[in-house]
Structures are given as C-alpha cells and as structure tokens.
Amino acid sequence: MKKNLSVLSVIVAFVFSLGLVAWVYAADQKVADTFKIDNDKALFKDGKRTKTPVEMTHKKHAEVHKIACAECHHVYKDGKNTWKQGDKVQKCGECHKAADQGKTMSLQLAYHKNCKDCHTKLKTEGKKTGPTVCAQCHPVEKK
Numbered sequence: 001m002k003k004n005l006s007v008l009s010v011i012v013a014f015v016f017s018l019g020l021v022a023w024v025y026a027a028d029q030k031v032a033d034t035f036k037i038d039n040d041k042a043l044f045k046d047g048k049r050t051k052t053p054v055e056m057t058h059k060k061h062a063e064v065h066k067i068a069c070a071e072c073h074h075v076y077k078d079g080k081n082t083w084k085q086g087d088k089v090q091k092c093g094e095c096h097k098a099a100d101q102g103k104t105m106s107l108q109l110a111y112h113k114n115c116k117d118c119h120t121k122l123k124t125e126g127k128k129t130g131p132t133v134c135a136q137c138h139p140v141e142k143k
C-alpha cells in the first residue's frame, strides 16, 4: 500500500511537471499587437509571391472586434477544433502549404477563407467590417 502511494506520487509529480512545462511554453509565446502577414514564398503556388504582405491588427481583432481566438486558431481532431486559449499557437504555414493536402487547404486559401470570408459575410449582413477588396489587404506597391 505504501509502495503504491509513492508510485502514485511519482506519477502525479511527473504529470504535474509536464503540465508546468506546457504552461510555461504557452505563456512564453509572444505576439505583436499589429504585424504584417508575410510568409515565405515557398508556401505559395509555384514558390512565388505576387501580392504584397497584409496588415493584421491582431490585438484589435481579439479585444475590440471581439473575435474569439478559436475563430482563427485551431488544431483539428476528428474534424473538431480542440485548440483552446493557453495552448501553443502554431503558424498557419506549419500546416497549410503551397497546395491543398487532403482536407488541409493551401495557405493562400486558408487566409482568404479566414480573413476575407468573415469580412465579406459581415458586409452582406450590413455590419461594420474589415477589408474585402484585394488592394485593401494587398496595397499596390509604388513603382
């Protein structure tokens, strides 16, 4: 009985330390309030870039526009989003690549479906929204 207890306490301590490591890692992750979405060209069709990087008001989306983190961040298991706040956030391009791979659509499509589709939906509902036209997200470079 005593031996069982000490084995149990070792297991509890081990599980707890794993939890602590995960928590420190997640809390360590930093994200700028605003940034340019500017992925490596290798993640786009034919390894090319044709459009300019895109401004993202990250903090404002979460805090002012009140969009839930899980609207944009996900880890799918059996078709369900299991990601929750505090979990590690991976870059979109770690999963979404230059071309569709099964259910994981290309990176370009993933961004357009996430950003553009939400903005367009809100627009058709007559609500305040973000950019919906190419050049509003991809400003044309001065020559």
Ligand code: HEC
Residues within 6 Å of the ligand: 029, 030, 031, 037, 056, 058, 061, 062, 067, 068, 069, 070, 071, 072, 073, 085, 086, 089, 090, 091, 092, 093
């Ligand atoms: C409207 C969409 C959207 C919402 C809402 C959102 N994020 Fe993000 N977040 C992004 C995008 C896009 C990136 C950049 C991803 C990339 O570079 O591939 C990002 C990046 C991050 C990163 C940095 C990841 C890295 O490795 O650089 C963290 C951490 C993060 N978000 C946490 C959160 C948390 C926590 C919330 C909720 C409070 C949240 N996000 C809400 C879209 C969103």
Ligand code: HEC
Residues within 6 Å of the ligand: 072, 073, 074, 075, 076, 078, 079, 080, 090, 091, 092, 093, 094, 095, 096, 103, 104, 105, 109, 110, 111, 113, 114
């Ligand atoms: C851990 C891998 C992973 C990361 C990181 C990831 N995705 Fe996905 N994403 C997937 C998979 C897998 C699917 C397909 C899910 C399904 O249909 O079962 C998906 C589906 C989507 C969809 C369609 C379904 C939906 O949720 O609307 C969009 C849009 C999308 N991802 C955008 C993004 C964006 C934007 C980012 C970064 C902020 C991102 N993804 C980060 C794996 C990932």
Ligand code: HEC
Residues within 6 Å of the ligand: 037, 054, 055, 056, 057, 060, 061, 065, 067, 071, 072, 111, 114, 115, 116, 118, 119, 122, 128, 129, 130, 131
């Ligand atoms: C679920 C809905 C939703 C998603 C997803 C979303 N947005 Fe937005 N976005 C909004 C809303 C709502 C507004 C502002 C409406 C207003 O002015 O009150 C906005 C505004 C903006 C603006 C204008 C500046 C600002 O914050 O007011 C930019 C730029 C923008 N979004 C870029 C993006 C990009 C890039 C992505 C994808 C990485 C994205 N958005 C994803 C809902 C969304």
Ligand code: HEC
Residues within 6 Å of the ligand: 037, 038, 039, 040, 044, 048, 049, 050, 051, 052, 053, 054, 108, 111, 112, 115, 116, 119, 130, 131, 132, 133, 134, 135, 136, 137, 138
């Ligand atoms: C709501 C914002 C938004 C709108 C509107 C939008 N895009 Fe994008 N698009 C993005 C984001 C975010 C990326 C990823 C950018 C990056 O990583 O540099 C992207 C990537 C791309 C790419 C792949 C990268 C490249 O440089 O070749 C192409 C092509 C593209 N968009 C074309 C278009 C076209 C054409 C339109 C109009 C029909 C459009 N986009 C409208 C947000 C937007």
